[in-house]
Every structure is written in C-alpha cells, then in structure tokens.
Amino acid sequence: MIYYSTKRQAEEASLKKALFKGLPEDNGLYMPEQIAKLPQSFFDNIGEMSFQDIAFEVTNALLGEDVPAEEIRKIVDEAVNFDAPIVNVVDQIYSLELFHGPTLAFKDFGARFMSRLMSYFLEKGEKLHILVATSGDTGSAVAQGFFGVEGIQVTILYPKGKVSPIQEQQLTTNGGNIKAVEIEGTFDDCQKLVKEAFLDKELSEALNLTSANSINISRLIPQSFYYFNAFAQLKREGYKKVVFCTPSGNFGNLCGGLIANRMGLKVENFIAATNANKVVPVYLKTEIFQPKPSTATISNAMDVGNPSNFPRLLELNGNSFEKLTKKVSGAYFNDEETRKTMKTVFDETGYVMCPHSAIGYQALQDYIKEQGGLGKKTAGVFLATAHPVKFVEIVEPVINQKIDIPQRLQDIIDRPKVATLLPVDYKLFKEYLLSEVEAV
Numbered sequence: 134m135i136y137y138s139t140k141r142q143a144e145e146a147s148l149k150k151a152l153f154k155g156l157p158e159d160n161g162l163y164m165p166e167q168i169a170k171l172p173q174s175f176f177d178n179i180g181e182m183s184f185q186d187i188a189f190e191v192t193n194a195l196l197g198e199d200v201p202a203e204e205i206r207k208i209v210d211e212a213v214n215f216d217a218p219i220v221n222v223v224d225q226i227y228s229l230e231l232f233h234g235p236t237l238a239f240k241d242f243g244a245r246f247m248s249r250l251m252s253y254f255l256e257k258g259e260k261l262h263i264l265v266a267t268s269g270d271t272g273s274a275v276a277q278g279f280f281g282v283e284g285i286q287v288t289i290l291y292p293k294g295k296v297s298p299i300q301e302q303q304l305t306t307n308g309g310n311i312k313a314v315e316i317e318g319t320f321d322d323c324q325k326l327v328k329e330a331f332l333d334k335e336l337s338e339a340l341n342l343t344s345a346n347s348i349n350i351s352r353l354i355p356q357s358f359y360y361f362n363a364f365a366q367l368k369r370e371g372y373k374k375v376v377f378c379t380p381s382g383n384f385g386n387l388c389g390g391l392i393a394n395r396m397g398l399k400v401e402n403f404i405a406a407t408n409a410n411k412v413v414p415v416y417l418k419t420e421i422f423q424p425k426p427s428t429a430t431i432s433n434a435m436d437v438g439n440p441s442n443f444p445r446l447l448e449l450n451g452n453s454f455e456k457l458t459k460k461v462s463g464a465y466f467n468d469e470e471t472r473k474t475m476k477t478v479f480d481e482t483g484y485v486m487c488p489h490s491a492i493g494y495q496a497l498q499d500y501i502k503e504q505g506g507l508g509k510k511t512a513g514v515f516l517a518t519a520h521p522v523k524f525v526e527i528v529e530p531v532i533n534q535k536i537d538i539p540q541r542l543q544d545i546i547d548r549p550k551v552a553t554l555l556p557v558d559y560k561l562f563k564e565y566l567l568s569e570v571e572a573v
C-alpha cells in the first residue's frame with residue numbers, strides 16, 4: 134500500500150517508511166491511498182467474533198498487502214490483550230471503557246500496536262531507538278507499549294515535578310529496555326532536547342533514532358478496533374444502530390472511528406466533544422478553522438489548541454466540509470459543566486467517570502435531547518478514554534467518594550523509581566545517550 138501526505142508536497146511512502154518516519158517532509162500527515170471496505174459477511178458475523186478476531190480482520194484489510202497474515206495475527210494478539218467492554222450507564226447510553234490496559238487510558242491500544250508493527254519491520258539484528266518527550270500520558274503509554282519489545286530501546290524525557298505522581302511512577306518503574314530521564318525544566322525544554330537530537334545527524338544515525346509521535350499512522354489503525362467491537366457487543370444486546378461520542382484533543386481517537394466508518398461500519402452520527410479548547414466544534418459550525426494557544430482545563434489530555442489530526446478529519450471525508458458535517462457534529466463544555474456531569478451521573482447511577490469521559494457523556498446526552506430521543510434500536514456510546522483513578526485529585530472531591538485503585542496500578546505505585554536527572558543542556562544529554570544506549 135502507498136501512503137501519501139495530506140499536503141501532497143512530499144514523496145509517497147511505503148508502510149515501513151510512513152511508520153518509521155512518522156511525518157512526511159512537507160509536514161502533512163500520512164494517509165493510506167485506499168481504505169478497504171470489509172465484506173458484508175464480516176458485519177453479518179461480527180456479533181459472534183472475539184475482539185482479537187475483529188482486530189485481525191480490520192488490520193488484515195488495511196495492512197494485508199505489506200504484512201503476512203500470521204504476523205498480523207501475532208501483532209494483534211499481543212497488542213489487544215485486554216478488553217474494551219461497553220457498560221450501560223442509563224437508558225440507551227453506554228460507556229465504552231478503553232481504560233483496561235496497562236496505563237489506564239486508550240493510548241495503550243495505539244502504543245502497543247505501533248511497537249509490535251515496528252518490531253516486525255526491523256531487519257534481523259537491526260536496533261531502533263525511540264526518543265520521546267512527554268508531559269505525562271503519551272510517555273507512559275509508549276513506555277508500557279514498547280516494554281520488552283525486541284530490538285527497540287526507549288528513552289523518555291519528562292519535566293521534573295511537572296507530571297502527576299502516578300504518571301511519574303508509570304514512566305520510571307519499567308526497567309528493561311525503557312529508560313527515563315528527568316529534565317530540570319519544562320515540557321518545552323524536553324521537546325527542544327528531543328528535537329535537537331533528531332536534527333543531530335551523527336547521533337540520530339548512530340542510534341537509529343525514531344519518534345513515537347501521536348500522528349503516526351500506525352496509532353490510528355488500532356483505534357478503529359474498539360468501534361467495531363463496541364458495535365459487536367451492541368448487536369448482541371439487540372441494537373441495530375449506534376451514535377458514537379468521542380472526547381477529543383488531537384482527534385486521533387475520532388479518526389479511528391471515521392476509519393471504521395469508511396471500512397463499512399454503519400454509524401448514525403459521530404460527536405466530537407471537547408473542553409474549552411473548542412477549535413474543531415467551532416469549525417464544524419462555521420467552516421472556519423482557527424488554531425489557538427491551548428487553555429488549561431481539568432480534562433488536560435484534551436488541552437490542545439491546534440489539533441494535529443485535523444487534516445485527517447477532512448481527508449477521511451473526501452475533503453468535503455459538507456460530507457464531514459453530515460457525519461460529525463461538535464460540542465464543548467467548560468470545567469464547571471464537566472464537574473457537574475461527573476457529580477450528577479455518579480449521584481444518579483453510581484457510575485464514576487474521568488473528566489474527559491464526562492465530556493463525552495454530556496455531549497451525547499445533549500445530542501439525544503436535541504434529536505428528541507434515540508430510535509428504539511439505536512444505542513448511544515461515549516468513549517471512556519481514561520480510568521477515573523488517573524485523575525483522582527479532580528474526581529474524588531467532586532463525587533465526594535474514594536475511588537478504588539486497580540491492582541495493576543497499585544503494582545506500579547509500589548515499584549522503585551529509576552530516572553536520570555539532567556539539566557537542560559544538549560551536550561550533557563547527548564553524552565548521556567551515547568553512554569547509556571547501545572550503538573547500532
């Protein structure tokens with residue numbers, strides 16, 4: 134399969150190139166030239182298929198030209214080794230819980246899949262070094278996702294004192310092929326060091342450096358699996374149609390849904406829900422796309438003022454605003470509304486949501502009201518993007534109740550932290566990398 138850039142100024146790429154390069158030279162985004170439709174038999178049988186079987190069929194349709202079926206089976210079985218159940222919250226509204234993976238957020242799907250696909254494409258004996266700067270969530274998903282993957286080493290930079298204690302544990306307790314570097318500076322300083330390393334030809338070639346950027350095409354593919362799998366679960370409950378609501382920041386998760394839709398999954402409507410960083414909901418109303426500096430909110434994983442996957446939303450809809458808005462509507466909420474939703478839903482149903490998921494719930498409720506209700510055979514599904522315990526300091530005071538810590542998180546909290554402390558100094562950082570990392 135050929136991958137082209139959404140800006141159409143860069144050379145076309147193979148899957149391997151798009152995977153390792155991440156970004157085309159023209160700063161567009163890679164897209165596959167074709168998105169295959171799945172056969173009707175797939176949708177007829179989907180109710181009887183396991184999550185892994187669904188993931189296999191979807192991946193095989195998208196990547197089958199480039200990766201043999203038995204390898205796809207292995208990649209998928211390792212990447213999708215935890216569930217994404219739907220949970221009924223109220224009436225016809227379901228929560229699609231995407232937080233049963235190792236770092237308790239949906240980014241585990243993308244990181245686990247990307248790592249295994251990269252490992253497959255490495256030549257025998259070839260080594261790859263992933264360098265990431267993180268402000269928290271992406272880094273922990275990448276650290277966990279690449280843990281133990283053959284041929285790949287990972288170095289994660291994070292700003293000292295500026296990630297949550299749980300996130301720091303998730304970044305610094307992996308060991309093995311994962312190294313954590315604590316930088317005496319801000320997230321921007323971390324990013325600058327990483328950028329400089331990539332531009333440093335000598336270093337970049339010596340270590341075979343690659344990023345694990347969230348715009349990597351390989352992260353979108355697994356983010357379509359759970360839309361199909363949610364539909365399979367709904368089918369078993371007797372539903373025929375679905376509305377999905379996706380809490381969004383960079384809009385990669387929503388792109389996963391739109392890919393599923395292009396592959397033939399029937400979706401009545403998508404709702405793109407954001408916090409105060411509302412450039413996309415505003416765009417969907419006005420056709421004016423106006424990126425802004427980001428605003429800090431309690432749903433901080435969605436604090437994005439210039440969503441990186443925005444061009445893909447259009448690209449997946451034939452670059453037609455009309456087509457896009459026929460399928461996708463927008464909504465946004467401030468922190469006060471988000472807190473109110475978390476509280477009301479907890480008081481009325483006992484269901485606990487993280488702030489991001491609460492935004493998804495509220496947007497879905499409002500949509501259903503506007504429509505005057507859902508059809509009898511239609512379910513509304515919001516994506517629960519993180520476990521509420523990840524945002525415990527926000528959620529507990531709102532619902533006035535302690536949240537249980539899942540065992541897999543407790544295990545991480547109990548492990549000793551290992552990180553190297555460095556100042557914001559490129560020379561020292563380079564020396565560290567050259568001494569710590571096996572050259573290739």
Ligand SMILES: *Cc1c(COP(=O)(O)O)cnc(C)c1O
Nearest residue numbers: 381382383384385386434518519
């Ligand atoms: C990353 C993240 C989001 C936003 O997802 P996008 O794909 O960037 O739109 C939402 N919620 C949580 C918890 C996240 O970690």
